[in-house]
Amino acid sequence: MPTLESLFLKLKDVKVIDQSIPYMHYTPIDLSVWNTNLTQMDLKNPQDFELFIENHLHKNNAKIAFGGYNEERNLYDNRTLFEGEQSEKRNMHIGMDLWIKAGTPILAAVDGIVHSFNFNAGSGNYGPTIILEHCIDNQIFYTLYGHLALESIEKLAIGTAFRQGEPLGTLGDSAVNGGYSPHLHFQIIKNIADYVGDYPGVCSKKDLTYYLENCPDPNLLLKIK
Template sequence: MKTLASILNTLPPTKVIDSSIDFSKYVPLDLSITNQELVKRKPENATEFEIFISDYLKKNNAEVAFGGYIEGRTLYKRSTIFKNDSIPERNIHIGLDLWTKVETSVLAPLDGKIHSFKNNVGLGDYGPTIILEHEVENEIFYTLYGHLSLESIKDLTVGKFYKKGEQIATIGNAAVNGDYAPHVHFQIIQNIEDYWGDYPGVCNTNDLNFYIENCPDPNLLLKIT
């Protein structure tokens, strides 16, 4: 039987943001502690981080910075969502981030229907979030889109169908997206269990093997590089 990763790998390249932006305008971005420029500048809030991203895009003549799958990050330390007295620290990112301008359109990468949606409020959380359900080669799986605009979930209905390439949302700003620079968190989920409008996007090292299997690399589908 084919794995979800092998099925995704056979599909043609697709996009989850503005289809007019060519992949040649995408640049990889490392947000781990190994990024010396990030360590040096130490952006501490959404405004400073947005300036950091904007400068990085200009320097690389790019429109989208992408990356972050299975990346250990320190930027989650500011929020108790990722570490408090009752839970071990979660700092490994298990989706793919695409950093670009606010209000950029977010697209369905494949045919799919709305599984669920929710405004996950709180510092460091997703903010407005949409989850699509897909079926390819009799395999049902899900894709999650976090840090959207509030308008993206207004009047939305469970079960609404979208064709591949249709706009499903727009990217939100720091006031609604969990206090981040504008971006979309894109994640593939095989077994969503009982989650509704939410699913962990950052994990603890002890759970990493589970999430690598349940949340395969989104770039298997997008094929940016």
């Protein structure tokens, strides 16, 4: 049986952000511990962070900033949700973030049905979240869409079908998205276990090997150059 990753390579024209924005208007962004520009910022202030994102987009003549898979970050420091002993501290990001303004349409990556959804409230959390279940060549996997607007889940129902590229919801602002500058957290999950409406998007270094295997690089689907 082919691997899930090899199946992803065959999929074409996969988008999770407004179809009208071509990849030529995307730019990578480094939010890792190695980016010294971030040491001058209050990373828990969404207004400052949003200005940082806007300046990055302007400088690169872009509309969307993307990146973050397997990235070690300070962004989660001093947030209770991610605290723990040094070996248990969760600071390794295992999805892809796509940074753009609140209200931007979010699309289903591929054909699927709603597995679950939830409002994951609290500082640093996902806020409104949708998880889709997919089946390609008899292989089941899931995609998670975090930091959405509340309206995205208000009338949603388990089992609702979405076609590839169909609007799934819109991005939320810092008031509902866990206190972040607006962005989509997009993640692929092979085995979702017993999680409902939620799944870790940040892990500890100790658990990184497992999560990188269970959560492949989203760019295998999106193919952003």
